[in-house]
Amino acid sequence: MRDINQFTITEAVKKSFRTEEGSRFKFLLESLIDHLHDYTRETNLTHEEWMRVLMFLYDCGKISTPERHEFILLSDVLGFSALVDMINTRGGATEGSNLGPFYLDNAPRKPLGADLAGPRQGVSVLCxxxxxxxxxxxxxGAIVDTWQADGSGTYPIQEEGQDKYDLRGLFEADDQGRYYYTTILPKPYTVPYDGPVGELLRAGDRHSWRASHLHYMIRAEGMRGIVTEVFFENTEYVDNDAVFGVRRSLIAKLEPYKAAKAGDFPLERQPDAMINFDFVLAPGD
Amino acid sequence: MRDINQFTITEAVKKSFRTEEGSRFKFLLESLIDHLHDYTRETNLTHEEWMRVLMFLYDCGKISTPERHEFILLSDVLGFSALVDMINTRGGATEGSNLGPFYLDNAPRKPLGADLAGPRQGVSVLCxxxxxxxxxxxxxGAIVDTWQADGSGTYPIQEEGQDKYDLRGLFEADDQGRYYYTTILPKPYTVPYDGPVGELLRAGDRHSWRASHLHYMIRAEGMRGIVTEVFFENTEYVDNDAVFGVRRSLIAKLEPYKAAKAGDFPLERQPDAMINFDFVLAPGD
Structure with a gap:
């Protein structure tokens, strides 16, 4: 290995990992080493730039907590998360979109027709x-697990003194596969921009706003579950969401509520508006 | 942006950064986005793998301190650091090699001929x-700044109760450009392997040993400074150094000490062995 140079080092590093021939780990690792080294050679990266990159990662680590995962945020603003969502969408199924940092795996189970908003202010909407x-x-019997920000763009989990299970619900579709509940329309909010990723956004003259959205995790026995978001036509940032979450197929239309058109569901609360959005699951592996 | 898909998202992300046309920042960022997205598409990265990568970075952040920089270590074991050293070596100059984590920018100035080892055990060597x-x-008048591990492979800075300036020295070359001092031969040591990077090494069935070496930072007025390491012929790990630091041109030959051959320097301590290594600096920018 004493004879390695800037061209042969890539193979030397790959060979140093004695990974199982043909394994997924080997493939992922070797492709990573190829891209990292190609990037370094193509850019003629200087020592100062190299150290800048490593200090950026260090700073991302320092600001991260279990509730504030700066590396996921970095992945989001670089379109890495969205791309992973895209390539993992199965043909014919609803497109995937960002999980985001606020999912809880034990949302309260609610009956169909329930209202998630309680006394909160905002536009009441039937979903x-x-x-x-x-x-x-x-x-x-499909499971519809949803979570969302409130009418000022805040998730209850982000504010002290609020119940983190508010504005969340886990519904079981009825015998016609239907789900229905009322909530309030969420507002746009910014991703956290007080850390290294915020600095990156500012350096690139980028805003940190997300288009307003409802989060969904949908699953059913024998089917491949999906994680996605539903956006609203003609709302702010729907064409320049900071984390590239919007897809045309995920934009729902907001309409005035009409019981007859909605399907005359038994609802806990009378809504002002409604959106109709069907989810499609592909068969499981 | 609502119409982006897994192929068009890369341009969309690049466009979202409104960076100065033709700037170095734009070039580095766009090339990074290209490689990151190409990697993701080429590997068809799953959500589980994506999360694994992000958690790995999170864990690297958690174990890092100003004294334990896991991202530099990651860069080292992936050959990223070595590659940056290689592409930044100027034609005709001594090849660069790892700075490592133990450099101090205020090493004590010592007179030529001084001994760095004091009462430490080991093979005494004239450098x-x-x-x-x-x-x-x-x-x-060129400045030769050196630091090294001791005869058991430990840097004094790593052990409580030791003087962190031990086994360090900053020398000024004499009017013939010569430097000379005595010290003890360093031993091989392992890079820290109790963190995420250690896990990666184990997953790849790789050892964590560095070939024994002396660190050098050489600079002179009007010249481009270098950071490098000097290794020793026929010592352990010189052909499979964990961080790819060894180059053929950086391997010195250990010989029995002979005053006449060395140049008959005035030395504070009579050495057992000697190595002769010339450094070459290219003109500054």
Whole structure:
């Protein structure tokens, strides 16, 4: 290895990892080493720039906590998260979109028709639709797990003194695969920009706003679950979301509430508006 | 941006950064986004793998301190540091090698001929040579800043109760460009392997040993300074150093000490062995 140079070092590093021939780990690692080294050679990276990159990662580590994961945020603003969502979307299924940092895996189970907003201020909206498979058949019993920001763009989990399970609900689709509940329209909010990723955004003259959205995790027995977001037509940032979460197929239309059109659901609260959004799951592996 | 897909997202992310046209920042950032996205597409990275990568970075951040920089270590074991050293070596100059984590910018100034080892156990060795420019002319007054591990592979800075300035010295070359001092031979040591990078090494069935070496930072008025390491022929790990620091041109030969051959220097301590290593600096920018 004493004879390595800037061209042969890449193979030397790959060989130093004695990983299982043909394994996924070997493939991921070797491709990573190739890209890292190609990047370094193509840019003729200086020592100062190299140290800047490493200090940036160090600073991301320092500001991170279990509730504030700066590396996920970095992945988000570089479109890495969105790209992973895109390539993992199955044909015919609803497109995936950002999980984000606020998911809780033990959201309270709620009956269909429940209201998630309670006394909160905002535009009350009925969210309804059908969970189907890729052949168009409804999936009775599908689980619709949702979470969202409030009418000022804040998640209850972000504010002291609030119940972190507020504005969350886990619903079971009825025998026609239908889900329905009321909530308030969430508002846009900024991703955290007081850390290294915020500095990066400012250096690139980028804003930190997310288009307003509802988060969904949908799953059903024997089907491949999806994590996605639903956005609203004609709302702010829907064309320049800071984390590249919006897809045309994920934009829902807000309409005035009409019971007849909605399907005459039994609702806990009378809504002002409604959106209709169907989810499609592909078969599991 | 609502129409982005897994192929068009890369341009969309690049465009979102409104960086100065033709700037170095724009070039570095866009090339990074290209490689990151190409990697993701080429590997069809799953959500689980994506999260694994982000948690790995998170864990590197958590174990890092100003004294334990896990991202530099990661850069080292992936050959990223060595590659940056290689591409920044100027033609004709001594090849660069790892700075490592133990450099101190205020090492004690010592007179030529001084001994760095004091009462420490080990093989006493004379280190001597000439600092030259790329035309072969000696550089009187060149600064030779050196630091090293002891005879058991430990840097004094790593052990409580030891003087962190031990086994360090900053020498000024004489009017013939010569430097000379005695010390003890350092031993091989392992890079820290109790963190995420250690896990990576184990996953790749790699050892964590560095070939024994002396660190040098050489500088002189009007010249481009270098950071490098000097290794020893026929010592352990010189052909499979964990951080890819060894180059053939940086391997010195250990010989029995002979005053006449060395140059008959005035020495504070009579050495057992000697190495002769000349440094070459290229002109500054």
């Amino acid at each position: 309804h639709g059908v969970v189907r498979d890729t052949l168009g058949h409804p999936i009775p | 001597h040579g000439v600092v030259r420019d790329t035309l072969g002319h000696p550089i009187p």
